[in-house]
Amino acid sequence: MARKSLIHREKKRQKLEQKYHLIRGSSKKEINKVTLLSDKWKIHGKLQSPPRNSAPIRLHRRCFSTGKPRAYYRDFGLSGHILREMVHACLLPGATRSSW
Template structure:
């Protein structure tokens, strides 16, 4: 199991990302529309003044059961350990073992 503080940090990042998504997107669009370089710099400065954790790239995919940050399958949101257990228990529809 992952530490509770790390899981809470990811939840906080998700909330911040949702909160600033519209503002971040509008600033990016205005950078593309701006013609003068000075305008682009001002808009870029406003974009950089947003919280760091509101950037979507800082989020980390975690297992929904254990919170493990590494070796996750995107389609199932599970770590490799629980994916294997659930696949062997026939709890994941459409998943078959590749070799016997």
């Protein structure tokens, strides 16, 4: 199980990303439209004004049940260990068992 503080930090980043999503998107579109370099620098400064944790690149996917960041399967939203346990318990339809 991941530490609670790391899970809450990740949730905070998700909220910040949703809050500043439109601001970042509009600034990036403006940079593509403008041709003068000085104008691009001004818009780039505006793009850097939101908090760093609001950047989507800082988000990290975590397991739904344990909160572990590693061995994450996007299709299921689970880490490899929990995924294997659920497949062996026949809780995931369509997934086949393997012994590794």
